[in-house]
Amino acid sequence: NCTKNGIVKEAQQNGKPHFYDKLIVESFEEAPLHVMVFTYMGYGIGTLFGYLRDFLRNWGIEKCNAAVERKEQKDFVPLYQDFENFYTRNLYMRIRDNWNRPICSAPGPLFDLMERVSDDYNWTFRFTGRVIKDVINMGSYNFLGLAAKYDESMRTIKDVLEVYGTGVASTRHEMGEFTSSWQNALCVGGVLQADSVPQGPPWSWKMGRHSSLLE
Incomplete structure (x- = not known):
């Protein structure tokens, strides 16, 4: 260890700190076999169809709605990672309606959702004007409860x-x-x-x- 100006530099091997030697074991519920099989099958089928649709897009048979590089930029460093872009185009877009849901109330234990639909398989959305009331909040990071009512x-x-x-407004070493x-x-x-x-x-x-x- 080397201490200089209040900064401690520690060397560790194999990611194991020397000051804590207790084994940490996390236990998770094991998924049933049929759930695992169908999950992997779903991802596999989605990936195969994704490559098929990319083939159709490359030949101009199917329209590509995703951002692509211009032809005159092909000699530059790629702007998009191949598999990440593939996942976004062919897998994420199929389930995108489950994410980034717009709300129109405080993100408390219950909130109100703005209903939306898509006419182009989740590439774009439009609001219907309907509000879904009292939906259970299972994804909002409201750690301190500041979004709830004053209690x-x-x-x-x-x-x-x-x-x-x-x-x-200072480090622990100073104040x-x-x-x-x-x-x-x-x-x-x-x-x-x-x-x-x-x-x-x-x-x-x-x-x-x-x-x-x-x-």
């Missing part, structure tokens, strides 16, 4: 901001960190059964995961 959580956030502000930051690190370490040493100030390292702050 007790918002009052807590307001009180914390009034006491601590929004940031220290340290908030008390609430290392308290949170200790709590997370206790939940994960892991050390919170890298997150807290030196005087809090001895507390470890068994600190009374976790209670």
